[in-house]
């Protein structure tokens with residue numbers, strides 16, 4: 318197959334891991350920087366220009382879209398979709414999961430437990446809201462944060478108020494969230510491919526830090542999931558319309574609470590910690606989808 322990885326970082330571990338996994342299985346792998354794609358729509362065949370040349374046809378794409386270029390990335394995926402190209406993450410699913418609020422709304426609507434959260438209107442009195450999210454301390458989160466940047470623990474009323482005021486003045490979209498103290502600075506990342514949980518790790522924040530992002534110096538180890546947790550992880554990914562995703566959840570006293578679902582999960586940490594060839598599983602998934610599609614087309618000709 319001819320497979321393109323949509324990525325701005327050809328040297329990034331995840332991109333390289335996918336290239337290797339694809340080549341090992343005999344596929345032609347390309348890396349396409351989605352921020353350099355010009356999209357032509359309208360009468361006639363949809364086209365993509367890339368560095369002044371018309372992009373050739375690919376059988377499948379693997380989007381690895383960074384948070385800062387989500388909307389542009391989604392437009393490029395959508396163009397590939399129109400061109401009958403298989404995609405590991407559909408544009409709609411990427412957009413929905415990337416926005417932390419929309420993602421939580423969707424999960425909660427599907428009966429999946431999430432930390433109690435609120436999107437705060439300007440001028441809203443903070444006192445009643447604090448009760449809604451379990452009292453102080455609270456977590457204040459920028460909706461487009463990554464690597465824990467823009468995730469703040471406000472321990473006093475004054476801090477909460479000032480951070481909220483500052484974010485609102487900056488026009489920053491954010492939520493306030495119940496702080497899950499009993500998670501003790503740890504969360505679980507579960508990698509799902511083709512609807513199955515394939516690798517899981519527990520990340521533990523450094524001492525004095527509540528954010529367990531590996532980019533913030535957290536440590537990680539292999540973690541086993543309970544049946545209930547596995548069920549919740551699988552359901553979350555399915556509800557968001559994804560086939561490949563990283564699900565982050567907190568172990569709370571009332572069970573697992575899903576924090577976010579990442580449509581372009583990093584592979585370095587999870588492959589390194591668990592030894593699972595996640596990239597290989599993603600390529601296998603594409604092969605399977607591809608042959609299903611071919612069979613379907615052959616039967617409906």
Ligand SMILES: Nc1ncnc2c1ncn2[C@@H]1O[C@H](COP(=O)(O)OP(=O)(O)O)[C@@H](O)[C@H]1O
Nearest residue numbers: 432456462463464465466495496497504528529
């Ligand atoms: N409500 C919460 N209670 C306790 N810890 C939290 C909560 N929300 C986030 N954290 C911690 O902060 C980390 C970063 O938050 P997250 O929402 O994943 O933002 P980002 O997308 O920037 O990684 C999480 O991995 C978790 O360890």
Ligand SMILES: [Mg+2]
Nearest residue numbers: 464465565577
């Ligand atoms: Mg996170």
